[in-house]
Amino acid sequence: MTKGNGRLAIVAGGAGFLGSHLCDLLLADGWRVVCIDSFRTGRRDNLRHLEREPRFDMLEWDIIVPPAAKDARRLRPAAIFNLACAASPPHYQSDPEHTMLTSVMGTRNLLRMAENAGARFLLASTSEVYGDPDVHPQVETYCGNVNPTGPRACYDEGKRSAETLTFDFLRTGRADSRVARIFNTYGPRMRPDDGRVVSNVVTQALAGRPVTVYGDGTQTRSFCFVSDLVEGLATLMNHPDPTLGPVNLGNPAEMTVRELVDRVVALTGAEARIVAAPLPVDDPRRRRPDIGKARRMLGWEPRVGLDAGLRATIDWFAAEPDRLVVPEPHRRRPHANGNGTDATKHA
Numbered sequence: 001m002t003k004g005n006g007r008l009a010i011v012a013g014g015a016g017f018l019g020s021h022l023c024d025l026l027l028a029d030g031w032r033v034v035c036i037d038s039f040r041t042g043r044r045d046n047l048r049h050l051e052r053e054p055r056f057d058m059l060e061w062d063i064i065v066p067p068a069a070k071d072a073r074r075l076r077p078a079a080i081f082n083l084a085c086a087a088s089p090p091h092y093q094s095d096p097e098h099t100m101l102t103s104v105m106g107t108r109n110l111l112r113m114a115e116n117a118g119a120r121f122l123l124a125s126t127s128e129v130y131g132d133p134d135v136h137p138q139v140e141t142y143c144g145n146v147n148p149t150g151p152r153a154c155y156d157e158g159k160r161s162a163e164t165l166t167f168d169f170l171r172t173g174r175a176d177s178r179v180a181r182i183f184n185t186y187g188p189r190m191r192p193d194d195g196r197v198v199s200n201v202v203t204q205a206l207a208g209r210p211v212t213v214y215g216d217g218t219q220t221r222s223f224c225f226v227s228d229l230v231e232g233l234a235t236l237m238n239h240p241d242p243t244l245g246p247v248n249l250g251n252p253a254e255m256t257v258r259e260l261v262d263r264v265v266a267l268t269g270a271e272a273r274i275v276a277a278p279l280p281v282d283d284p285r286r287r288r289p290d291i292g293k294a295r296r297m298l299g300w301e302p303r304v305g306l307d308a309g310l311r312a313t314i315d316w317f318a319a320e321p322d323r324l325v326v327p328e329p330h331r332r333r334p335h336a337n338g339n340g341t342d343a344t345k346h347a
Contacts, residue, residue, distance in 0.1 A: 020042075082107055103158030163179050176242045186226065251289075
């Protein structure tokens, strides 16, 4: 499956940061690609460069809802990548019910599509399934330390449930499926309002605003450039053995948030004032993937160094002033049981 040879791949969440880069990679490898997106957090601008690509199509669909009969008949993919879920705290916490249902009902709908079409299926899961880990670095056999009732649970537990569904379909022979656990990823096409540390710091530094550091800045993250990450997703999908279990994809080079801030400030040449803010609830203290399994089984590891990746990200944000504008806080759509919430943090 390394080359598409004109076969169809579906990328759910294909208008998002990761999904749009994955669409580019698949098209370069000879696939026909259908992007499925509800455009709640995905952006059409991420795919504007593909408007005249004859092998690319876009379908506006919220995967919580089963596909229409005409679409189910029309879409007979060879591969389905499920990246459809808000992935940054201010977005997934703004409508936690929708976040949970996207992971559970949405994954179920896509798995059934894979079952009916005989397609391979890949779930983009997350390092959040490890919660605030007691084991460091995080290896795939670690069961995690997740708060099931906290503000991150809609995403953390949603993804854990999506993994359960994915492996149940595999065990029962219903779908050839696999799971990637994605660690912190950055690069061009990040949203300025996604609340992630790289986009926060880059946009604040370039705009000459004070740079926010949550907590004391000693919490750690491991940052993987987007081109490396999507290459890992494609490599995992291409692997002939679906019984690998979950596979960590990320960069094992660990650094503190404050070190990351200092690196961005130096690369932008900004004279930035650092402003401290309270650490959000359940924010992981340490985050670093053990990628031994990806190295052994897939022959994959990240290649882009942090400075090169940050320069590409800074250049992309700097190219258009509108990319530095953070919209009004993303708020939950009104429901009968609440007035909405808003949150921001380091992801």
